[in-house]
Amino acid sequence: xxxxxxxxxxLLPAISLGLLAEPLSASDISTSDLDFFEKxxxxxxxxxxxxxxxxxxxxxxxNLTVDSKSxxxxxxxxxxxxxxxxxxxxxxxxxxxxxxxxMQMPPKxxxxxxxxxxxxxxxxxxAPDPRTQTIAHGPQKVNIEKGREHWAFRPIxxxxxxxxxxxxxxxxxxxxxxxxxxxxxxxxxxPVTLLRxxxxxxxxxxxxxxxxxxFVSSYGKDPQKAIRTLIDRLxxxxxxxxxxxxxxxxxxxxxxxxxxxxxxALGTAWRYRDYVVKxxxxxxxxxxxxxxxxxxxxxxxxxxxxxxEHATATAFLNLGAKVLAEAxxxxxxxxxxxxxxxxxxxxxxxxxxxxVRCHDHKFDPISHxxxxxxxxxxxxxxxxxxxxxxAISFWFETPIGDLEDFxxxxxxxLALAAKxxxxxxxxxxxxxxxxxxxxxxxxQLMDEMDQVEKNLPDLPTVVGVTDSAITPTVPIHIRGSHLxxxxxxxxxxxxxxEASLAPKPHFPADKSGRLELAQWLARPEHPLTARVxxxxxxxxxxxxxxxxxxxxxxxxxxxxxxxxxxxxxxTWLPANGWSLKDLHRLILTSATYQQASGPSVEKDPxxxxxxxxxxxxxxxxxxxxxxxxxxxQLDLNIGGKTxxxxxxxxxxxxxxxxxxxxxxxxxxxxxxIIRNNLYDLFxxxxxxxxxxxxxxxxxxxxxxxxxxxMNSPLADQASRGLAKRVLQSHRDPQERIAQAIRLAxxxxxxxxxxxxxxxxxxxxxxxxxxxxxDYEERQTRAWELLCQSLMMANExxxxx
Numbered sequence: 001x002x003x004x005x006x007x008x009x010x011l012l013p014a015i016s017l018g019l020l021a022e023p024l025s026a027s028d029i030s031t032s033d034l035d036f037f038e039k040x041x042x043x044x045x046x047x048x049x050x051x052x053x054x055x056x057x058x059x060x061x062x063n064l065t066v067d068s069k070s071x072x073x074x075x076x077x078x079x080x081x082x083x084x085x086x087x088x089x090x091x092x093x094x095x096x097x098x099x100x101x102x103m104q105m106p107p108k109x110x111x112x113x114x115x116x117x118x119x120x121x122x123x124x125x126x127a128p129d130p131r132t133q134t135i136a137h138g139p140q141k142v143n144i145e146k147g148r149e150h151w152a153f154r155p156i157x158x159x160x161x162x163x164x165x166x167x168x169x170x171x172x173x174x175x176x177x178x179x180x181x182x183x184x185x186x187x188x189x190x191p192v193t194l195l196r197x198x199x200x201x202x203x204x205x206x207x208x209x210x211x212x213x214x215f216v217s218s219y220g221k222d223p224q225k226a227i228r229t230l231i232d233r234l235x236x237x238x239x240x241x242x243x244x245x246x247x248x249x250x251x252x253x254x255x256x257x258x259x260x261x262x263x264x265a266l267g268t269a270w271r272y273r274d275y276v277v278k279x280x281x282x283x284x285x286x287x288x289x290x291x292x293x294x295x296x297x298x299x300x301x302x303x304x305x306x307x308x309e310h311a312t313a314t315a316f317l318n319l320g321a322k323v324l325a326e327a328x329x330x331x332x333x334x335x336x337x338x339x340x341x342x343x344x345x346x347x348x349x350x351x352x353x354x355x356v357r358c359h360d361h362k363f364d365p366i367s368h369x370x371x372x373x374x375x376x377x378x379x380x381x382x383x384x385x386x387x388x389x390x391a392i393s394f395w396f397e398t399p400i401g402d403l404e405d406f407x408x409x410x411x412x413x414l415a416l417a418a419k420x421x422x423x424x425x426x427x428x429x430x431x432x433x434x435x436x437x438x439x440x441x442x443x444q445l446m447d448e449m450d451q452v453e454k455n456l457p458d459l460p461t462v463v464g465v466t467d468s469a470i471t472p473t474v475p476i477h478i479r480g481s482h483l484x485x486x487x488x489x490x491x492x493x494x495x496x497x498e499a500s501l502a503p504k505p506h507f508p509a510d511k512s513g514r515l516e517l518a519q520w521l522a523r524p525e526h527p528l529t530a531r532v533x534x535x536x537x538x539x540x541x542x543x544x545x546x547x548x549x550x551x552x553x554x555x556x557x558x559x560x561x562x563x564x565x566x567x568x569x570x571t572w573l574p575a576n577g578w579s580l581k582d583l584h585r586l587i588l589t590s591a592t593y594q595q596a597s598g599p600s601v602e603k604d605p606x607x608x609x610x611x612x613x614x615x616x617x618x619x620x621x622x623x624x625x626x627x628x629x630x631x632x633q634l635d636l637n638i639g640g641k642t643x644x645x646x647x648x649x650x651x652x653x654x655x656x657x658x659x660x661x662x663x664x665x666x667x668x669x670x671x672x673i674i675r676n677n678l679y680d681l682f683x684x685x686x687x688x689x690x691x692x693x694x695x696x697x698x699x700x701x702x703x704x705x706x707x708x709x710m711n712s713p714l715a716d717q718a719s720r721g722l723a724k725r726v727l728q729s730h731r732d733p734q735e736r737i738a739q740a741i742r743l744a745x746x747x748x749x750x751x752x753x754x755x756x757x758x759x760x761x762x763x764x765x766x767x768x769x770x771x772x773x774d775y776e777e778r779q780t781r782a783w784e785l786l787c788q789s790l791m792m793a794n795e796x797x798x799x800x
Contacts, residue, residue, distance in 0.1 A: 033128040041122045044115055048106075069129040084127040087120045103484060147365020147496045151563065152350075152553040153527050156571055159564040169572075170590040173565035174610055181603050186595040186612040191219040193800050194594060195230065196746045200618065200799055201541060202234040202584065204243035204667075205634075206626050209742045224589075231588050235581050238638055241281030242669050244580070246621060247540050248276050250697070251347045252293075252316050255690040256643040257651050259675025262324040262392050267647025271400070271462040272315035273669070274639045285578035286533055287522035290348060293317070294518035297398070297466050298511065308400040314464040317344075318383050321675055321691040324392045332393060334482050337378040341371065346693040348521050349497075350532045350553040358480035364554040365496040368476055373492035375474045380491075380512035382468035394648060401460020412456050419449045458647040467512045493520055497527055524574035528553060534569040535560075537580065539696050541587055543616040544607070550695040561608045597800040616799050617699050620685035621668035627714060627791055628665055630743045631721030635665045642670040651677070663713075684708045710792050719788035727783060733758065736783075744790040760786055 029037075045066050054067035064076030075081050082090040095103040096119060098110040110116070122128070147153060161172035171185070178184055189197065195215045199207040207215070218226040234240060254273060258264050279289050292299065294317065296310030320339040326332040342354030355361060356371035385394045399406075423445040430438040476486035491513045498504065501523060505516040521529050532553065539545035546566045549557035560566045569583070576582050587593055598612040607614060618626065628634035644660065645651065651674055652658055658677045664670065671679060673690050684705050688694035709715055722743065729739045737757040741749035764782035772778040790796065 029128045029130055033125055034130055036125070037122065037128055037130065040118045044118060048111075068131045072127070072129070082123055082127055085124065087123045090123050093120055093123055100483075142360050142365050142367040142370075142496075144365055144495050150365070150555060151559060152531065152557075153365070153496050155525065155527060156530065157564070157567040158571060159568040161568065162564075166591060168590045169568065170565065170587065170592050173562055173568065174590075174592045177562055177609050178611055181609060183601065183603055183609060183611045185591055185610075186598050188591070188594055189596040189613065189800070191216050191223075191226075192747045193596070194227070197613075197799055198230060198234060198588065200622060201588075202231075202243060203237050203239040204246070204622050204625060205239060205629050207746055209739075209746075212742070212746050227589065227594070228585075231585055235584060238281055239636070239667075241277040241279070242638065242667060244280045244540075245273070245277040246669050247536075248280070249273060250688050250694045251536070252276070252319060253321075253343060253690055253693050254319060255321075255673040255675045256645075257672075257674045257676075258324060258395075259321040259691055260323050261326075263651040263674070263676055264324070264392075265643060265645035265647060265649045265651060266319065266395075266463055267458050267641075267643060267645055267649065268397060268462045269315060269319060270641045270643065271312050272319065275309060275312045275315075277639065277669075280580070283579055283581045286573070286580055287524075287578045289313075290522050290529070291515075291518040294344065294521070295515040297464065298515040304402075308462075311398040311400055311464050312462045314398075314466075315462060316347075317378075317381070317465045318395050318463050322393075322395065324394070326393070327391060329393065330482050333379070333384070334375075334477065336383050337375050338480075340378045340381075340383075341374050343693045344374075346551050346695070348532060349528045350535075350547075350549075350551055350557070350695070351494075351528070352552060352554060353494075357477065361554075363556050366494050369489050370492075370494040370496075372474050372476050372489040374494075374517075376471055376489060376491040377513040377517055379474050380468055380470045380472075381514060382466050389648075395463050396465060397459075397461035397647075398464040398466065399459070399461050405460040409457050409459050412452070416449070416452050416456060419445065419452050423449055456646060458641075461647075467514075470510060470512060472507070472509070493517065501526060530570035530573050531566060533580075534573055534583065535566060536695055537583055538569070538587065541584075541593065542610065543614045543699070545696070548608075551693065613800070617685075617701070618797055618799060619697060620682045620687045623685060623709070623797060624668045624681060624714060626796070627718035628721075630791070631718040631787075632725050633665050633718070633721045634667065637666060640670075642666065643672040645672075680708065681712065681714065706792065710788070715788055715791065718791060719784045722787040722791065723780065723783040726787065727780070733761070737786075740787060740790055744787075745795050757786055760789065 049066045054065055064081070065071035066081075072081050081092045087093045091103065094100055095105045096111050096116050098104050105111075161169040162176045164172040164175050166172050166175055175185060188194075192212065195207050195212060199205060199211075215226060215230055218229065252272075254269065254276075256266050256269055258266060292310055292313035294314070296313035299310050301307035301310055317340050318336075320336065320343060322336060322339075323332060326335070338354055338357050341357075342352070345351040345353035351364065351366065352361075353366060353371060353374070356366050356368060360367050382396050385396050387394060423442065426438070426442045426445050430442055473488035473490050475488045478484040478486050491507045493505070501520065505513075505520055507513040507516055520526070524530065531547075532550075535545045535547045535550055539550045546562050546569075547553060547558060547560045569586075572586070573579075573583055592610055593613070595613050597615045600607050601611065604611055625634060642664070651660070658674060660672050660674055660677075662671050662679045662681075668682075671682075675690055678687055678690070686698045686700055688697050722740065725743065726736045726740045730736050734754055737754050738749040740757070741747065741753050761782050764785050765778060768778045768781055772781060
């Protein structure tokens with residue numbers, strides 16, 4: 001006999017809500033029905049089910065118990081297990097009949113026909129059950145009212161800065177918290193440290209020696225004026241959007257390829273990347289930025305250019321990895337809906353919603369119904385194109401070009417077709433008249449065709465979404481399966497967040513509801529949206545958030561270290577037009593940000609209270625860009641397509657080897673992001689998984705990082721470039737060393753630096769003498785090694 005584990009593990013997905021006829025009560029059960037239950041039904045339930053679904057066993061898998069009538073009536077996570085008097089409507093009977101491959105119990109083989117017949121007859125009789133005990137088990141429904149007590153779901157408080165010695169509001173909050181612990185802010189950082197910190201922080205690049213000289217000079221005259229001028233200059237740089245756009249691209253799980261089963265190129269995704277960069281550079285209000293990414297295609301536009309920009313923004317919803325060869329297309333659609341719900345939840349609400357596809361959230365007050373209310377919105381959204389490549393589906397793309405753009409692509413395609421025909425004719429002639437001349441002609445045409453195909457332009461489109469057939473309701477998918485459906489759920493939002501956001505939205509019958517969702521998220525009084533984005537900005541400045549789990553504000557996340565400051569900023573941002581640049585100014589002008597870094601103390605070992613500025617390692621892109629920048633080789637051109645693949649072209653060739661190259665000297669932002677096969681430097685320096693929304697990167701310190709970087713072609717290239725700059729700058733060796741220090745570390749060289757570098761050059765020359773006879777060549781190589789050593793040092797890689 002199969003155990004209850006085997007039996008009911010596969011029964012549970014079949015249990016759903018239904019129209020329940022009340023089973024016969026104990027007093028109404030006839031003697032024959034009572035005998036039937038006791039002698040035939042109860043033994044089956046005991047043998048098959050009680051082990052995992054009874055009070056006696058102490059187990060109620062999926063909140064289902066079957067050792068009482070009330071347990072069967074109440075059912076499990078998804079409702080009652082049977083419809084009394086109607087075997088054909090009872091999913092428990094459907095499961096044991098083994099006719100539905102997704103609802104088969106027991107899993108290894110069907111129950112004996114005699115047992116199936118007994119249970120069918122029992123349900124047909126009205127499911128007579130004399131057991132009168134009431135059980136406390138069953139589905140534990142989400143407690144919305146209790147859930148609203150969690151700090152993240154409470155209305156944002158109108159927090160005022162406490163009365164403190166500091167006039168800056170941020171400092172008033174932080175110093176009050178420090179004082180309570182007997183601590184204080186550290187001394188102000190020196191101007192060179194502050195310049196390097198702000199430069200990497202806002203534009204992701206090291207300052208030049210000229211910029212250092214200018215800032216230090218003005219700082220000596222009026223420190224705060226110099227700092228404000230520096231902040232305005234950096235925020236006005238086009239490279240600000242590249243650095244802060246990269247932060248958002250982590251959240252948006254940006255990539256240039258699909259990944260998963262069919263790793264084909266997302267050849268038009270770069271337009272979304274450039275949209276993000278432009279949005280940060282123009283200081284697009286964050287509420288508008290949010291709305292465009294979720295519902296840009298549904299917004300009115302004043303011009304064709306603006307309509308294209310709105311369409312491009314919706315790539316946010318469709319950049320996720322997809323199992324493109326999934327044979328069950330309905331499953332594929334629901335998988336994408338799930339990914340869109342999860343990404344939207346993490347990005348804007350810092351909530352984990354994907355797990356609610358199968359059941360109520362185990363920790364947070366988000367119900368199964370909440371999930372499918374959102375699913376109805378995204379199910380009404382089109383994410384896939386009509387065309388396919390065999391079994392491979394393709395994502396939806398929005399045309400964004402004019403007629404001339406499409407005509408140019410058509411002309412190129414016709415030229416390719418003509419070249420193919422010409423090649424076919426040449427091959428036919430070769431067969432008729434073989435010889436060196438005809439063979440040479442075929443090879444020539446093959447090369448020409450390959451060149452035409454390589455340079456074939458993509459259609460002027462962008463990955464995105466649009467409204468599809470509207471589905472005002474979506475049934476609950478029991479255990480997440482689209483083949484096992486429960487009660488329908490209307491479009492809506494998570495109820496725990498609706499308390500302070502009345503009135504409820506009205507969903508147009510002819511629209512998906514994405515615009516209403518976006519507008520609901522962007523409301524200043526939403527308990528999560530403003531809190532989440534100000535915490536992200538704080539995290540990206542300080543390498544730790546006021547909430548140290550920036551992607552999870554739920555019950556498993558951490559509580560804010562400074563709750564009043566968090567709510568103050570969450571109120572301040574909407575009141576100041578949702579301007580992120582103004583938020584930067586507010587944070588960077590605080591003494592909290594401008595303090596020096598230093599060691600932790602026993603009273604605050606993890607620096608939660610920010611008694612000093614945290615030291616951080618440069619991120620992968622910053623390491624690479626800094627190497628190219630100080631060596632004078634960084635290409636600062638902005639925007640445009642950079643992935644060397646045509647749209648929907650397979651990333652891997654027949655050898656299963658990714659031939660993508662990363663030898664460009666443009667900023668790392670423009671290097672291809674290939675899912676399943678990231679650039680090795682990115683992998684070593686904690687680049688996030690581009691298939692998952694990530695608000696805070698890890699920062700590990702392991703020996704392979706240093707080994708990879710030191711021995712990489714990039715380091716060799718950068719060391720040669722820096723050595724060339726240094727050798728051309730001065731003739732005096734000490735001046736050259738001083739210049740190398742300025743370029744690498746922003747600061748002036750000290751006497752110890754000069755002495756150590758001088759000793760290094762002498763030692764290097766001695767070692768190289770056996771292999772390099774030419775003195776000038778040997779000296780050049782020694783300087784290259786010195787420059788490489790400078791760029792591999794902690795002072796180059798770490799930011800104070």
